[in-house]
């Protein structure tokens with residue numbers, strides 16, 4: 001169930017979907033360098049994700065807006081990670097359909113199946129990771145405390 005702060009998106013069904021034989025699904029895309037989520041995307045058909053059509057980007061808002069703002073590829077910015085600024089994609093036109101897209105740089109992103117909810121559940125995983133980090137820090141602190149204690153002991 002989507003709560004108030006999340007949006008449940010629905011898959012688009014159009015000629016592009018039928019051209020690719022259906023099998024449309026949502027993907028959460030993450031930067032492979034820093035793990036930052038950068039897009040909720042609808043992938044149509046089977047096969048590898050080589051490009052991101054602007055009209056299949058659902059979130060975040062600024063990125064989803066490009067499909068209505070851009071009319072040619074020279075206006076398009078590069079696709080970069082919003083957190084670490086790593087280059088993920090470059091503007092292109094898929095000539096067969098005259099559709100604007102980002103040509104994705106191999107290895108720059110990680111994809112995960114999504115149920116169309118934005119922001120993704122990954123946020124929870126991130127906080128889990130932070131928790132682990134805190135435990136680690138707590139252990140380091142306790143080691144440091146032991147060390148302090150020994151120093152105190154020696155100085156006596």
Ligand SMILES: [Zn+2]
Nearest residue numbers: 031034081084
């Ligand atoms: Zn990044």
